[in-house]
Amino acid sequence: MSRTLTLSVLIPWRDWPPARVQACLSRLAAQTFPIHEVLIGALGDPDALLQSWAVPCQRVRICEGPTDGPWNRALALNVAARAATTTHLLAIDADTLFAHPGVLADLVAEVRQDPTSLWLAECWDVRQREGVFRVGPP
Helix, strand or coil: CCCCCCEEEEEEECCCCHHHHHHHHHHHHCCCCCCCEEEEEECCCHHHHHHHCCCCCCCEEEEECCCCCCCCHHHHHHHHHHCCCCCEEEECCCCCCCCCCCHHHHHHHHHHHCCCCCCCCCCCCEEEECCEEEECCC
């Protein structure tokens, strides 16, 4: 008996410019594969993040972790992972922008072919200049 694949997207966050997170969430919302939940592991001030959103994002939860101490991406991801309610997790960064709306559907198709597989993707940095994001190789 095979179970249905459900997906949580985990985003570690601490004091990133809120516009970057909003751009990431917008690209996630455009994906053709249904995302069950987006969990932001927040090690920074979650109020600053929430106040930045013009429209509340459905299926997005902020999972608060410690706000003191140095940045720890693994801790932020673990804070989010503990709150996940799905069969599969996808960890991305707060400034990840998927190039097309079928990226997650393509990834899920590959995972269904080999459920024991681990997938790593090469990403380019998103550079911000005067409020405009440029995506592409350095």
